Amino acid sequence: xxxxxxxxxxxxxxxxxQVLGTVAALKKDKELSxxxxxxxxxxxxxxxxxxxxxxxxxxxxxxxxxxxxxxPTKAVKTKKDSSTVVAFRLLKEGKADGLVSSxxxxxxxxxxxxxxxxxxxxxxxxxxxxxxxxxxxxxxxCDCGANLECKPINLVHFALMGSAYAQTVYGIEKxxxxxxxxxxxxxKGLLLQQETNALLKKVEAINYVGNREGRDIMFGDVxxxxxxxxxxxIAMKSAEGxxxxxxxxxxKAFKRNLFSKLRALLCGDIIKNIKKGLDYEGVGGAMFLGxxxxxxxxxxxxxARSFAVSIEQAANAVRGxxxxxxxxxIDGVDLASIQAQAQEAAAGQAE
Amino acid sequence: xxxxxxxxxxxxxxxxxQVLGTVAALKKDKELSxxxxxxxxxxxxxxxxxxxxxxxxxxxxxxxxxxxxxxPTKAVKTKKDSSTVVAFRLLKEGKADGLVSSxxxxxxxxxxxxxxxxxxxxxxxxxxxxxxxxxxxxxxxCDCGANLECKPINLVHFALMGSAYAQTVYGIEKxxxxxxxxxxxxxKGLLLQQETNALLKKVEAINYVGNREGRDIMFGDVxxxxxxxxxxxIAMKSAEGxxxxxxxxxxKAFKRNLFSKLRALLCGDIIKNIKKGLDYEGVGGAMFLGxxxxxxxxxxxxxARSFAVSIEQAANAVRGxxxxxxxxxIDGVDLASIQAQAQEAAAGQAE
Numbered sequence: 001x002x003x004x005x006x007x008x009x010x011x012x013x014x015x016x017x018q019v020l021g022t023v024a025a026l027k028k029d030k031e032l033s034x035x036x037x038x039x040x041x042x043x044x045x046x047x048x049x050x051x052x053x054x055x056x057x058x059x060x061x062x063x064x065x066x067x068x069x070x071x072p073t074k075a076v077k078t079k080k081d082s083s084t085v086v087a088f089r090l091l092k093e094g095k096a097d098g099l100v101s102s103x104x105x106x107x108x109x110x111x112x113x114x115x116x117x118x119x120x121x122x123x124x125x126x127x128x129x130x131x132x133x134x135x136x137x138x139x140x141x142c143d144c145g146a147n148l149e150c151k152p153i154n155l156v157h158f159a160l161m162g163s164a165y166a167q168t169v170y171g172i173e174k175x176x177x178x179x180x181x182x183x184x185x186x187x188k189g190l191l192l193q194q195e196t197n198a199l200l201k202k203v204e205a206i207n208y209v210g211n212r213e214g215r216d217i218m219f220g221d222v223x224x225x226x227x228x229x230x231x232x233x234i235a236m237k238s239a240e241g242x243x244x245x246x247x248x249x250x251x252k253a254f255k256r257n258l259f260s261k262l263r264a265l266l267c268g269d270i271i272k273n274i275k276k277g278l279d280y281e282g283v284g285g286a287m288f289l290g291x292x293x294x295x296x297x298x299x300x301x302x303x304a305r306s307f308a309v310s311i312e313q314a315a316n317a318v319r320g321x322x323x324x325x326x327x328x329x330i331d332g333v334d335l336a337s338i339q340a341q342a343q344e345a346a347a348g349q350a351e
Numbered sequence: 352x353x354x355x356x357x358x359x360x361x362x363x364x365x366x367x368x369q370v371l372g373t374v375a376a377l378k379k380d381k382e383l384s385x386x387x388x389x390x391x392x393x394x395x396x397x398x399x400x401x402x403x404x405x406x407x408x409x410x411x412x413x414x415x416x417x418x419x420x421x422x423p424t425k426a427v428k429t430k431k432d433s434s435t436v437v438a439f440r441l442l443k444e445g446k447a448d449g450l451v452s453s454x455x456x457x458x459x460x461x462x463x464x465x466x467x468x469x470x471x472x473x474x475x476x477x478x479x480x481x482x483x484x485x486x487x488x489x490x491x492x493c494d495c496g497a498n499l500e501c502k503p504i505n506l507v508h509f510a511l512m513g514s515a516y517a518q519t520v521y522g523i524e525k526x527x528x529x530x531x532x533x534x535x536x537x538x539k540g541l542l543l544q545q546e547t548n549a550l551l552k553k554v555e556a557i558n559y560v561g562n563r564e565g566r567d568i569m570f571g572d573v574x575x576x577x578x579x580x581x582x583x584x585i586a587m588k589s590a591e592g593x594x595x596x597x598x599x600x601x602x603k604a605f606k607r608n609l610f611s612k613l614r615a616l617l618c619g620d621i622i623k624n625i626k627k628g629l630d631y632e633g634v635g636g637a638m639f640l641g642x643x644x645x646x647x648x649x650x651x652x653x654x655a656r657s658f659a660v661s662i663e664q665a666a667n668a669v670r671g672x673x674x675x676x677x678x679x680x681i682d683g684v685d686l687a688s689i690q691a692q693a694q695e696a697a698a699g700q701a702e
Contacts, residue, residue, distance in 0.1 A: 134596035145533060148541055182496060182584040190499055190581055214588030218596040230541055233533040234582055235589040237565030242593035245485035245569040253624040263618050270611065273604040
């Protein structure tokens, strides 16, 4: 039995969608149990309308909620009885194996580091969403915003953590890793990308395939795309904006007149397929990599289905021993040695 | 009569598509004349299959071509008889009013600065493509890769130049300007974005609306999106990758079986509309802003239609006095004064 603690109050549609998503996850996964953290009367009211296995559900009552607009560090330190803080405390105390929250990203990142703590050896935890891509699968984008300013070593850790995640949770044996850059040649990018590219080439534990471009996130050949948090955030949201524009254009085109509307009916499954191809909901939340336990940050506007997938991700990360794999990969890299090798290679090229 | 000099040899399908595009542009615009620069026999062979007004076409023969893989500075300096270098020289000498090339981006950027020269007062010329957006129009993204590493003053100039471009060539009266960032709040971004945001607020010549996110490029409310070249490049290509993924998914969905194929026939106009909404070809090339004359960099894989639009853009930039407007806006900004104001504002907030 895997136990996931759930921040039931975080998100635009909390706690209704969180409770519905939890019930769906419990129905699908008989080896899952949960702790729902939040306002007990509200949670019970939602649960009362569902059928579920009561023996696998606990509720922990809290009185506070961290709002999306609050300053994360301040909120985490002062709102001791908020659903987010209490959920992380329960996780830290060993009452659960993993956590899902669709609350404020800043608060989740802060509570993750301050309350739960990062894995020894990880220079910076990172947020890793899965971006739907042309294969029908997804690309692991690491980092997408937890660390705006990065050093090469941070990006090397993102590569290792993203690989461990893809391997242990999605069963991708040797995930290919690319570095998000403005071109594929070795000389491309700012100093950060140039140095990181040189280092990644020397990391034997990952399947590094070199620099990749923005278009390769959704239309490329890599499983894991590595970026500093600022660049990753811009890339993710730029792709998302395109998806939104396509949906809007498609909607408009199919609603133009009666004939268009009839055709929309006739093409319902095809439209559904296209939407599915752009579906951020279906791929669940972003894994917060580099903490001592599995933490999934769901979308702020998570609906039940997306939230259920986030719970599944957290449970699978526990079952796949993702955290141990991250530690193994990080510990296995002798940074001083790969730095020396990268410098040697650079000197060799310059000669 | 506006005269545009055309690098007929640059691009994957040169000179055929360049010649066809030129003929199309001449047909549409009776006040346009051109100089085609490149291999004369090849150009003449292509022209011989077209109907066009010979009195508006000159050919200047060249013997060299700059390849996509060549080092730009070296190529521009050594290949004196390349189509790109000769085209820029003719422009510099006043033989033409504007230039279009779909050759190597690096070579065009280098020749633009070294041969033609930048406008006095412009800290960095920038490449400004138009990204199709949900309105059916486009977003001016400035810079998309000419300057990887930028200072706030460069981004202020990009904002001014992008505004001048939108105004004079597309008739947008008070183009809204956003700064590409990882969130809309003032504290968002790296130091570069924070400082730039503070400066842009003080520039009265533009209609600055604040920080914007990646998704706002295709699904937002700004006409001009300002970014350093690295971030702009990542954003542009990430959106492009999404568009490519959508096209691929759509194609697959409509080709699944005979019934799907029949429906594709029935929905041809709708599919066309969606594709049109993502159409990078239809919006032409990227304006290379900040040089002494109008220069348009067409896509490397320009087909005739896209190339014709690029020529139209260059001609309209000449007619709209875009370059003079850029100079006027840049000269009108007292940088020392807005920097002092931004610092005062920051100090006021800190108190």
